[in-house]
């Protein structure tokens with residue numbers, strides 16, 4: 001095997017943060033190399049340096065044994081380094097072919113785009129990926145999984161020999177993840193090296209050849225996957241032994257606080273009914289696109305329903321706007337933290353205390369001492385890794401942004417808390433902390449609805465699990481009855497059982 005890429009003693013400092021402290025990464029030709037570590041460990045920063053999006057403060061980069069300078073994205077492209085961004089790097093209203101060859105269109109002598117040729121060129125790369133996406137499809141109308149394939153086709157068209165994928169599976173269904181893994185294995189056989197970042201241990205063990213571990217910006221080491229198991233790898237990542245990953249806290253389950261009857265959202269949710277009790281954690285399982293997000297958004301008044309009734313503590317309520325949901329004691333922590341959950345240009349403190357500001361306003365002056373104290377407490381409680389409360393939310397690592405969103409809504413002390421994929425993108429250690437926190441909130445009598453695509457999380461945290469498939473409720477299981485098999489069967493529509 002020969003070395004495709006080597007990053008040596010890479011150091012990167014941000015104001016108040018040593019993000020990378022002399023980190024190494026060696027990737028061989030035709031291997032899938034996982035880079036793992038807790039939230040804020042420095043994974044994305046290392047990759048952004050490789051892709052020319054950030055400048056390193058010190059260190060060297062070698063491509064096929066030759067030292068190179070990468071100061072911008074064009075340099076990276078020239079060195080054959082391709083970065084697969086998630087969705088946001090494509091232009092939604094352009095076609096697939098236009099996106100793949102953006103800025104490199106085949107032109108006629110009079111500078112008109114030769115669309116036939118453009119589509120044919122795109123088709124060639126799409127065929128390589130064994131996908132039936134049409135070159136003429138508009139990117140904005142594609143699924144996340146398909147947009148990712150377009151990104152990969154684009155990278156291949158740029159002759160990339162090293163592909164970087166930063167959490168590519170975080171919004172894919174298990175089926176889509178398998179398709180992506182199939183493509184990754186094929187690319188690897190053709191000699192392409194892939195750097196793969198994921199927080200999912202099962203994915204790392206099924207796809208990676210070698211693993212590099214970062215912790216707190218430091219290089220911990222690299223190992224062939226065959227020398228590791230899940231427990232050892234997690235221990236290297238967190239620097240301590242992880243015992244119970246999903247500790248279930250006993251909570252007293254009280255009266256029914258929420259009842260949803262025959263809720264229908266045209267095109268997404270059909271005729272779903274369920275109850276939630278105080279102190280209960282109701283998990284909602286299903287595949288991506290099953291209508292779970294639409295269901296909880298409808299309960300929260302964020303999207304309109306065509307039918308259905310909602311009762312809180314036995315009385316019927318009309319919730320046509322999120323404000324009315326909040327007034328009824330409902331909080332929803334959305335799936336998409338970037339778009340809905342966070343004001344990226346605000347500081348950590350401002351984001352956390354945003355929904356709580358009313359509590360601190362005396363006439364018009366904000367009581368900054370109390371605001372600071374609450375933010376401090378929540379940063380501590382969630383172990384949010386930030387140099388200060390004044391740091392802009394956009395400068396935090398992905399997982400730490402997610403923790404800010406959680407902290408923000410939990411400061412509000414709701415009666416009913418809806419969490420949509422609460423630990424997506426969150427590392428193993430922080431995940432356990434968040435599960436503990438969800439359990440504690442339930443023990444305080446809050447009723448919790450948790451949408452999750454992760455079976456261990458659903459099974460470990462929930463008192464009861466409702467499963468959806470294509471907008472319908474296809475299963476409901478108590479904690480004792482629930483198994484991975486039953487949930488998967490109901491989620492794929494293979495069976496209908498336990499529905500009451």
Ligand SMILES: Nc1ncnc2c1ncn2[C@@H]1O[C@H](COP(=O)(O)OP(=O)(O)OP(=O)(O)O)[C@@H](O)[C@H]1O
Nearest residue numbers: 014019039040041042043044045395396397398399
């Ligand atoms: N543009 C920036 N300005 C300031 N600090 C930053 C910036 N980008 C990253 N950081 C900080 O650098 C550290 C490493 O962040 P990075 O995004 O690389 O972590 P990560 O390993 O990708 O984490 P995650 O798993 O949460 O995505 C964090 O402390 C983060 O807050």
Ligand SMILES: [Mg+2]
Nearest residue numbers: 043044397398
């Ligand atoms: Mg990251």
